[in-house]
Amino acid sequence: MTEYNQPLHHITPSGKYRNWRKHRLQAIALGAAYKRLGVGFQKKAERVFVCSRRIDFTKPQDDQLGSTVVNRYGCKDRLCPGCQSSRSRKNFMELMQLYQRYHEAYPGDRAAMLTLTIPNVSVSTMKEELSALLTGFRKLTRRKPFEHAVRAWFRALEVSYNPNTGLYHPHIHALLLFPPHYFDKQHNYYLKHQQWLKLWQQVMRRTDIKHLDIRMLKPHPQDITGNVKSPVMGKAIAEIAKYATKPADIFMPRGRGFAVDEKVIFALAYTLKHRRLIAYSKVFREYRRENKSQITESKMDDLDVYIWMEQPDVQTADYYLHEETAFNTKL
Numbered sequence: 301m302t303e304y305n306q307p308l309h310h311i312t313p314s315g316k317y318r319n320w321r322k323h324r325l326q327a328i329a330l331g332a333a334y335k336r337l338g339v340g341f342q343k344k345a346e347r348v349f350v351c352s353r354r355i356d357f358t359k360p361q362d363d364q365l366g367s368t369v370v371n372r373y374g375c376k377d378r379l380c381p382g383c384q385s386s387r388s389r390k391n392f393m394e395l396m397q398l399y400q401r402y403h404e405a406y407p408g409d410r411a412a413m414l415t416l417t418i419p420n421v422s423v424s425t426m427k428e429e430l431s432a433l434l435t436g437f438r439k440l441t442r443r444k445p446f447e448h449a450v451r452a453w454f455r456a457l458e459v460s461y462n463p464n465t466g467l468y469h470p471h472i473h474a475l476l477l478f479p480p481h482y483f484d485k486q487h488n489y490y491l492k493h494q495q496w497l498k499l500w501q502q503v504m505r506r507t508d509i510k511h512l513d514i515r516m517l518k519p520h521p522q523d524i525t526g527n528v529k530s531p532v533m534g535k536a537i538a539e540i541a542k543y544a545t546k547p548a549d550i551f552m553p554r555g556r557g558f559a560v561d562e563k564v565i566f567a568l569a570y571t572l573k574h575r576r577l578i579a580y581s582k583v584f585r586e587y588r589r590e591n592k593s594q595i596t597e598s599k600m601d602d603l604d605v606y607i608w609m610e611q612p613d614v615q616t617a618d619y620y621l622h623e624e625t626a627f628n629t630k631l
């Protein structure tokens with residue numbers, strides 16, 4: 301017998317707990333912030349308020365630990381934590397796949413994680429500073445020493461927020477892939493930390509940039525055989541897959557839910573609008589194009605699903621099992 305009053309506890313097939321209730325409560329807080337921002341944000345508010353009120357899951361199979369989301373009625377807002385978390389999982393899986401393919405083609409290459417920062421910024425100059433940061437990165441990739449050193453890369457833009465100072469911290473995480481000759485002394489392509497920092501200062505035309513972090517990613521001891529699903533690699537790629545802002549930075553627990561400052565929401569929505577948050581170098585762009593053309597129709601039609609919903613007309617963030625049905629059946 302199916303129990304229709306049970307609360308939702310979602311465990312993924314890989315054993316991770318996904319807290320949809322929390323995502324939903326944060327979406328409600330985000331919707332309220334958009335609403336307070338008034339004209340120009342009402343459509344966003346409406347979309348976010350109803351985000352993820354219905355989620356369709358596969359039925360857990362006997363040989364499987366958990367269930368997968370097959371359909372989620374999400375708002376796709378960039379600042380919505382539930383949609384952000386889904387997107388970051390999707391990005392992660394795609395980046396891992398791209399890297400796996402790269403590693404098969406160039407098994408001798410080594411990876412490094414590069415973090416590029418600029419001094420903290422206030423909201424009044426953030427839009428220009430973000431443009432300068434992305435332009436700086438583009439310039440960096442076109443510099444001769446970079447072109448000689450790096451065979452491929454992908455990068456992500458992230459903005460963190462410090463509620464104590466009210467300042468924003470935009471930065472770029474990039475995964476760089478070095479061919480073996482980068483480390484070969486006779487070529488003189490190797491760049492020391494100071495040289496990386498100098499290059500970054502030059503393309504940004506700023507001497508007040510004092511920090512740059514670059515670290516080689518050591519393959520996990522068990523992964524010398526070439527298994528790229530190493531924890532180190534996975535962690536680095538997860539860092540890049542994270543989507544632009546960490547919700548934890550901006551959502552504060554309040555009462556039984558969350559609150560978020562609409563000024564912060566305005567700043568992030570305004571400055572991240574139309575920005576490309578993740579970018580790839582040529583090799584990865586080609587892999588992606590090929591991947592896209594290979595996508596075939598999946599046989600989703602014969603899947604049995606559970607539909608979980610919030611109660612109609614009340615925003616409680618509590619999900620109830622609503623119906624079991626075949627996928628694609630309309631409510």
Ligand SMILES: [Zn+2]
Nearest residue numbers: 351375380383
């Ligand atoms: Zn959403």
